[in-house]
Amino acid sequence: MKKIGIPRGMLYYEYFPIWKDFFEGIGFEVISSNRTNKEIMDRGILYSVDEACLPVKIIHGHVDFLKDKVDFLFIPKIMSIYKREYCCPKIIGLAEMIRNSLDDLPEILDVVYDFNKRRGPEKAYKEIAKTLGVTERQSSRSLKKADKGMDRLLDWLKSDILPDNYAYRKDFKDLLLLGHSYILFDDFINMKVVEKLIDKDINVHFPEDISDDIARKYSNFTKKRMFWTHGRRIIGASNYVIMNHKVDGIIYLSSFGCGLDSVFTHMVSRQAAKYGIPFMNLTLDEQTGEAGINTRLEAFLDMMKWRDSHKDHISSFR
Amino acid sequence: MMCLPFKMFIGNYIESIERGADTIVITGSCGPCRFGLYSLVQEDILKDLGYDVDLIVIDALREGYREFGSNLRKITKARSLLGLFKSSRLALELIKRADNLTDISNYIRAHAIDKTQVNMIMDNFYKASLEIHGARQLMDLIDKTEKELHKVELIKNYDPIRIGIIGEIYTIIEPFVNLEIEKKLGQLGVLVDKSLTPTKWLEHHVMSYPLGSKSERTKYKLAKPYLSTMVGGHGRETIGSAIYYKNMGYDGAIQILPLNCMPEIVAKSILKNVSSDYDFPIMTLVVDEMTGEAGYITRLEAFVDLVSKRREKQTIG
Numbered sequence: 001m002k003k004i005g006i007p008r009g010m011l012y013y014e015y016f017p018i019w020k021d022f023f024e025g026i027g028f029e030v031i032s033s034n035r036t037n038k039e040i041m042d043r044g045i046l047y048s049v050d051e052a053c054l055p056v057k058i059i060h061g062h063v064d065f066l067k068d069k070v071d072f073l074f075i076p077k078i079m080s081i082y083k084r085e086y087c088c089p090k091i092i093g094l095a096e097m098i099r100n101s102l103d104d105l106p107e108i109l110d111v112v113y114d115f116n117k118r119r120g121p122e123k124a125y126k127e128i129a130k131t132l133g134v135t136e137r138q139s140s141r142s143l144k145k146a147d148k149g150m151d152r153l154l155d156w157l158k159s160d161i162l163p164d165n166y167a168y169r170k171d172f173k174d175l176l177l178l179g180h181s182y183i184l185f186d187d188f189i190n191m192k193v194v195e196k197l198i199d200k201d202i203n204v205h206f207p208e209d210i211s212d213d214i215a216r217k218y219s220n221f222t223k224k225r226m227f228w229t230h231g232r233r234i235i236g237a238s239n240y241v242i243m244n245h246k247v248d249g250i251i252y253l254s255s256f257g258c259g260l261d262s263v264f265t266h267m268v269s270r271q272a273a274k275y276g277i278p279f280m281n282l283t284l285d286e287q288t289g290e291a292g293i294n295t296r297l298e299a300f301l302d303m304m305k306w307r308d309s310h311k312d313h314i315s316s317f318r
Numbered sequence: 319m320m321c322l323p324f325k326m327f328i329g330n331y332i333e334s335i336e337r338g339a340d341t342i343v344i345t346g347s348c349g350p351c352r353f354g355l356y357s358l359v360q361e362d363i364l365k366d367l368g369y370d371v372d373l374i375v376i377d378a379l380r381e382g383y384r385e386f387g388s389n390l391r392k393i394t395k396a397r398s399l400l401g402l403f404k405s406s407r408l409a410l411e412l413i414k415r416a417d418n419l420t421d422i423s424n425y426i427r428a429h430a431i432d433k434t435q436v437n438m439i440m441d442n443f444y445k446a447s448l449e450i451h452g453a454r455q456l457m458d459l460i461d462k463t464e465k466e467l468h469k470v471e472l473i474k475n476y477d478p479i480r481i482g483i484i485g486e487i488y489t490i491i492e493p494f495v496n497l498e499i500e501k502k503l504g505q506l507g508v509l510v511d512k513s514l515t516p517t518k519w520l521e522h523h524v525m526s527y528p529l530g531s532k533s534e535r536t537k538y539k540l541a542k543p544y545l546s547t548m549v550g551g552h553g554r555e556t557i558g559s560a561i562y563y564k565n566m567g568y569d570g571a572i573q574i575l576p577l578n579c580m581p582e583i584v585a586k587s588i589l590k591n592v593s594s595d596y597d598f599p600i601m602t603l604v605v606d607e608m609t610g611e612a613g614y615i616t617r618l619e620a621f622v623d624l625v626s627k628r629r630e631k632q633t634i635g
Contacts, residue, residue: 049587051577051604079547086350086550093549093584100544100591112547224358224375227348254319259352259580262319266359283319 001029002132005070005106008033009059010091011078013181017149017156019074022125025142026134031070033062035160036188038288040065045286047101053257054189054285055182056090056097063098063105072107072132076124079114081229088228088260154208157185161194162204173304174203176241178234178268179253180260181208183284190253191290193282193297197251200301205247207237214240222267231260238268242275249278249304251297256285278304322576322606323488324356326495328363335369343393346377350550351581379527408453410520415460417517419443420500422467424511427504429472437501439466478509479626482563484556485574486582487514489605496574496605497614506622511568513537513559514552537562544588553581560592560600570599570625572618577606599625 004023006012012032020030034040036058044061063073075095080086090097095110109131111124122143129139161184175197183189184206197204207215215236219226226232241247250272254261265281272279280300282293331342347354357375364371376389390402427436443463450456481503489495490512500510522531529535537558548554560571573589575582586602593600601621603614 049583051575051583051586077547084348089350089550089553089580089584092350092547093545093553093581093588096545097584097587100588114547222358223361224346224355225348225381227354228350256319257578258319259321259578262321262578263352263355263359265319266362270362 003029003031003070004072004074005066006030006032006074007059007062007066009062010055010094010182013157013185017153018146021146021149022142025145026129026138033065036186054255058189060098060101063102067105070106072109073105074109077110077112079112080116083115085227085229087230161185161187163198166198168203172201172203174205174247176205176247176250177253178207178238178250180230183253183255189284191293193253196297207233210237210240228260231264234264235267239271242271242277252281254281254283256283321578322495327356328360331364335371341372341374343374346375348378348381412453412456413516413520415457417515419460419463422464424500424504425509426467426470428478428507428509429476430470431473433505435470439463478507479622480509480568482511482513482559482568482571483574484513484559484571486552486576486579487519489574489576490514491516497611502615502618508622513555544592549581549584551579551581553585556582556585557588557592560589561596564596564598569629573600573602575602575604577604
């Protein structure tokens with residue numbers, strides 16, 4: 001049986017269940033890389049361009065981990081998921097970046113998903129099937145089955161990072177953890193922030209918890225149309241919880257060098273200040289010392305809790 | 319964490335507001351580059367600083383026809399379509415002339431015996447251009463400067479090293495941001511060509527809308543084996559231009575990358591392979607807020623030395 005490698009990075013955290021089911025349905029073995037660790041990160045930093053952001057560097061490391069173990073690498077070129085919207089430029093150019101940065105790679109399946117040009121997943125998967133020598137009927141049947149896997153995406157993502165006995169507690173403070181899915185659900189990049197927050201008696205919420213319809217609706221309050229699909233979720237989710245006062249605080253996990261985050265942190269922080277909700281931006285990069293992040297988290301949570309007793313004296317902002 | 323052009327924009331806004339501007343016009347975009355959302359953040363920043371200005375964003379036609387028209391009318395003051403056409407033709411003419419002047423000065427600087435003479439003429443031009451008003455006067459000034467430039471004495475039978483400047487459009491055309499790379503290379507006797515100029519941009523995006531100009535489409539075609547789709551900004555053009563310059567017989571290319579620019583980062587990682595596949599020297603200069611020039615000059619000199627040694631080897635054997 002031929003093996004298909006899917007590196008654990010970037011849009012892996014959005015689509016892996018579909019991809020896995022699809023490829024297994026057409027008779028291939030799917031191998032994904034190990035969870036991110038220091039070695040994978042170091043190798044990624046070594047191979048990628050210096051200016052790239054941390055998640056991009058890390059996916060280079062994952063590809064390096066996989067390249068000798070598989071026959072094909074699946075790195076789709078996802079241009080846009082909704083009409084007239086786009087993904088981040090680095091996601092669009094990811095396959096090309098990897099191909100030109102690493103040597104001795106197996107064949108890369110870099111099909112184009114582009115909803116602007118009516119190249120939806122059906123067409124893309126058809127193309128994959130053609131390259132792999134699978135009949136169209138088989139592939140479309142497998143895709144139909146795989147599509148159902150999206151329902152369990154969120155549970156699957158959460159099971160990776162939340163402790164087993166975690167449950168929502170009404171007497172705990174609620175906190176929205178913002179950021180891209182590939183940062184929130186990779187506990188190496190975010191230095192186990194989720195675990196740390198739960199240890200400190202906090203209910204952690206993710207932008208993925210808010211339904212797509214609500215998020216898209218609430219992302220329309222900006223003066224200019226938001227053209228990043230992943231940005232719409234972040235902005236929409238934050239707008240929704242801020243405007244309805246659903247949470248006691250917001251932490252934004254941004255990665256250094258992320259172009260989307262540079263815009264969103266500004267927008268979210270302004271909105272949060274307007275509605276009086278505490279907001280903190282944690283910028284993550286290659287350094288792995290955790291002390292600084294611990295201190296900032298503790299200070300932020302203390303401030304959040306003190307607002308109960310003396311709300312008027314403590315700044316709600318940062 | 320914003321990219322360099324964003325910061326420069328703010329500085330430019332403030333400077334022009336203090337000189338009396340009350341309206342700011344920028345083009346918009348809805349591509350994947352963050353440039354499309356500049357206006358959102360910049361408006362907030364200007365408001366926080368206490369400036370009361372009108373920020374007009376001209377978006378692509380498909381973002382709304384009515385808005386496009388009203389914005390254009392607001393800027394140009396033209397009442398009818400004919401007036402709009404007339405005033406935009408004048409503006410276009412001006413942009414073309416100004417770009418042409420830069421090209422001439424680059425050519426003459428590379429060939430001139432006394433290169434400071436060219437620098438002085440151009441400095442005088444920039445200084446004088448701030449004090450005049452209206453399109454006519456500016457045209458006259460350009461005519462005058464061109465005449466002066468042609469008087470400069472040139473080295474005879476000189477075949478200069480030719481280097482193409484590639485990268486993100488704003489960093490290429492704004493001399494302060496790219497540390498006056500054209501001037502610096504010209505001083506070293508290098509003939510410089512920029513892959514993007516305002517004229518080329520207008521030809522591609524406005525005059526031949528929606529097809530795009532021929533030269534840009536050639537670049538897309540050249541870039542295709544390396545980058546099959548657009549990545550926003552000028553990532554694809556950067557790759558295409560590098561190959562284009564190689565085919566045109568240039569000696570090397572320099573990519574200018576504003577720190578943090580997403581499309582250019584994609585391009586940079588690909589250029590490495592373009593360079594080795596085509597046997598074509600390409601250097602990347604990352605520019606940011608730092609304005610110390612010594613490091614850049616050293617790198618430019620080293621690159622030019624390298625390229626000229628290469629050429630000697632190829633021609634002499």
